Amino acid sequence: MRSSGRSFAWCLLLLAMACAPAGRAPAEEASWPLPQSVLFSQAFGSGVTVTPPDGPVALSGVEIGKLGVPSGRIVACDPFICDGAEAFSRRVPAGKFPVQLAMAKLPHDERVAFARILFADRPAVRWEMALRPGQTLQDLQPGYIHGYGVDTGTGAFMDAATRTSYLAATADEAATMRLVDALNNAPSGSRAWLLRPYGHANVAMFSSGWGDGFYASYFGLDSAGRVVALVTDFGVVEWRAGK
Helix, strand or coil: CCCHHHHHHHHHHHHHCCCCCCCCCCCEEECCCEEHHHHHHHCCCCCEEECCCCCCEEEEEEEEEEEEECCCCEEEECCCCCCCCCCCCCCCCCEEEEEEEEEEEECCEEEEEEEEEECCCCCCCEEEECCCCCCCCCCCCCCCCCCEEECCCEEEEEEHHHHHHHHHHCCCHHHHHHHHHHHHHCCCHHHCEEEEEECCEEEEEEECCCCCEEECEEEEECCCCCEEEEEEECCCCCEECCC
16 A cells, blocks of 8 residues: 555646647548557557547657566556556566657647557567456456556556566655656656666656556567567557457
8 A cells, every 4th residue: 555645746747747739740641440450550650640530630659768678577557556566467578678659649739649568570460458367358348448547647567577676666755756756857748758767677657648547458469479569558549449
């Protein structure tokens, strides 16, 4: 259980997530909604625009640094409430891998639509929902997902071996406040991100789409069934199942 100081810090972080529009070059236009496999690939590129009924959304990728993955077991969570977060069941390669954000440029705002760890520069031929031990797709009702809850407007990726060091380093209110300040001073408002070292690796943190919610992650697999990417979808852009 976290101290009450965490709640105060969360409030400061949420207040800082204000609208922050930013200009980008026109992107290539695409039909809407795109298939999941197409969108998860194109969203992190140089630019694509989808056109939902409420107006166009331009997507483009930005790399924020490399994540250390010493154990090959990834935890995706709200970094301020990740005490009990388990790693996904599927293992990934060990090493250091780029963390990329797909930015959605809206008429008066810009949001993090997707976050990705890129494990290999090979195309993903299929995507599967990332599951934790004990979870199955069969136990989901139609329209439901497995994922993680966000209460501070922030998502994160970390290796399971790093989580213990991270929790120990951020256990007190002062450490939490320093982390909140760093996030608030990172790029800007509703599209902040930060990589911080903990233990022998690091933690990647980033704004979570519209803020609080419940978000699923998906493993991209190549034709041999090897993991090439892990994407968290923050619900900013709709996609359709199938190729």
